[in-house]
Amino acid sequence: MDWINIVITGFDGLNSKLTGAGVVVRSIVEEFEQLIAESRVLTPSNTRLFALTAYLREDAPDLNRELRDETQAFCRKWNGDLITYRTYSDGYNRSQLWSPTQKGGGYNQWLSNSLSVANVAMMIERQYGQVLLITHDTPFAQVSRYLMPESNVKHFWVPHSMGAIFFDNWSKAKARFERVGLKHIVERGDSVGATTEEFDRTMRQEVKGIKKPLRSYLLSNNFISMKREMLDEERQSILARYQIPADKKLIFVWGRCVPQKGWDITLPTLKRFFETPEHQQQYHAVLLMPTGAMTNDYAQNALRLMDELSEQHCTKITTFDYDLPSAMLNSRNLDMVLLTSRWEGMSLVALEIYNTVKTSVAIVYSDIHYFNVIFPKMHNSFQMPEFSSDALYDTVIEAVETPRSEQPFEEMESAISTYAKAFDAELERK
The missing domain is CATH 3.40.50.2000 (Glycogen Phosphorylase B;)
Structure with missing residues (x-):
């Protein structure tokens, strides 16, 4: 043979x-x-x-x-x-x-x-x-x-x-x-x-x-491994660990504290977003920004910008938790995900989002190739017209104000x- x-x-x-x-x-x-x-x-x-x-x-x-x-x-x-x-x-x-x-x-x-x-x-x-x-x-x-x-x-x-x-x-x-x-x-x-x-x-x-x-x-x-389902009990335990509120719409942002991930425009945008009393009442942001041992200027500036956000409106995490992204993406309260990368080679995060979140979740994303391959297949996706804090803020507001579709996502081979x-x-x- x-x-x-x-x-x-x-x-x-x-x-x-x-x-x-x-x-x-x-x-x-x-x-x-x-x-x-x-x-x-x-x-x-x-x-x-x-x-x-x-x-x-x-x-x-x-x-x-x-x-x-x-x-x-x-x-x-x-x-x-x-x-x-x-x-x-x-x-x-x-x-x-x-x-x-x-x-x-x-x-x-x-x-x-x-x-x-x-x-x-x-x-x-x-x-x-x-x-x-x-x-x-x-x-x-x-x-x-x-x-x-x-x-x-x-x-x-x-x-x-x-x-x-x-x-x-x-x-x-x-x-x-x-x-x-x-x-x-x-x-x-x-x-x-x-x-x-x-x-x-x-x-x-x-x-x-x-x-x-x-x-x-x-x-x-x-x-198949890009989809990680989670039992309610496990998910609730992880969210409770960080005292993430169960009575508000959640905005999730995660990624390493490096220029590639765009924290320098995301954090000022969230500060501006939570200046509105209505947003304070309805929303809570969960920020997973692992810094490790980084002490460079970018990391220091990102931590300073994060400190300007109120803990009342934001859960701020700077050490990596492998289970938290899955818990957040499986959360019934998840309302929006922000992805502000300057570049990505092949984004497994985009695939994990595609395979996990509810169809009603809004995806706000930067205009880079791999995001443009995945997110147009999801009906509630909103592309930033340019890479700036103002453009991100306007796109977030558009996502908040636009009625959401419950249609299934376009099939991917x-x-x-x-x-x-x-x-x-x-x-x-x-």
């Missing part, structure tokens, strides 16, 4: 789950049985599952041993295994897997990830046969560069925070690394998965001068269905 070996790797999600990309990688592993059920090509009797993860020391603070053991158990159930590979990093912590302190930093570390994963995939192919290698995010963009032309390994790269789209401290280095990787993907005849049309357009633009076409598949990130279709097409391709 000819086995099909599905090999998946990512910067996160196999022995830790700290990022959005990690949640996606983890979801594919956990929903693998459903993927097999939806596939025309893959069956329980012809499929092996392997997971590849970069080495993390046993004393690494980010290592989740329980998650690692679960990953290994999933793989062994499907006749495969979890394989650890070495990189340029010494595995001291998760951050070093992205960029060690050694000379060369991130770029050399990404190269070592791509090279190591390519070698392990070819080893699996030599021992077990055909391999479909699914890699996630920047460190694996250049895997195709190191795959031998004659090997029966098909590489399927899924970017999550492309440097040409997602503007952060790594943008220039990521864009350069990804551009080289895309060139090798095209020239070798490998493929990519795009989680939005903007990602698809960007990748095609990056390889515009190459004669061969880029083979790209549009993928959904709407995994499941992520596993899109992955199954893409994998089938790749495996059937000669």
Whole structure:
């Protein structure tokens, strides 16, 4: 019998789950049985599952041993295994897997990830046969560069925070690394998965001068795990922990205390909103703004702005609580969610909102691509016309004054269905 070996790797999600990309990688592993059920090509009797993860020391603070053991158990159930590979990093912590302190930093570390994963995939192919290698995010963009032309390994790269789209401290280095990787993907005849049309357009633009076409598949990130239902008793217990009032309409805002999340316009807007006596009587805002150990100017200014808000009208939380977002999104009193990001690569928060909130909840959001993919499917969504505190205030007032629709949200295709279709097409391709 000819086995099909599905090999998946990512910067996160196999022995830790700290990022959005990690949640996606983890979801594919956990929903693998459903993927097999939806596939025309893959069956329980012809499929092996392997997971590849970069080495993390046993004393690494980010290592989740329980998650690692679960990953290994999933793989062994499907006749495969979890394989650890070495990189340029010494595995001291998760951050070093992205960029060690050694000379060369991130770029050399990404190269070592791509090279190591390519070698392990070819080893699996030599021992077990055909391999479909699914890699996630920047460190694996250049895997195709190191795959031998004659090997029966098909590489399927899924970017999550492309440097040409997602503007952060790594943008220039990521864009350069990804551009080289895309060139090798095209020239070798490998493929990519795009989680939005903007990602698809960007990748095609990056390889515009190459004669061969880029083979790209549009993928959904709407995994089952994006919906977390909560029992009333659990939800009420969490809200009671913070003394969140049960007799007012709730406005929820959450995100890290960084410029990306737009707290510098959200907090002044809420201060202005609660200057109106009617709003004071009807509404209460819940603000989850984890600051960690940050002491930079942005964090200090955000904390000062938060201090200007009355505790009578706002619950202010600056340490992260994993359960609070789910409790809030499941709350019967939730009336409005504010999302004021300056940019997002792929917003799992948007998907969690789509899958969890009541249809009558108002979503006020900034004009960025991924929000524009998700929120127009929700009938009570309100886009800010520009990124400013005045525009946010006007949009919040519009949401307050507009009658709400109770219509069901527009259906979104499941992520596993899109992955199954893409994998089938790749495996059937000669």
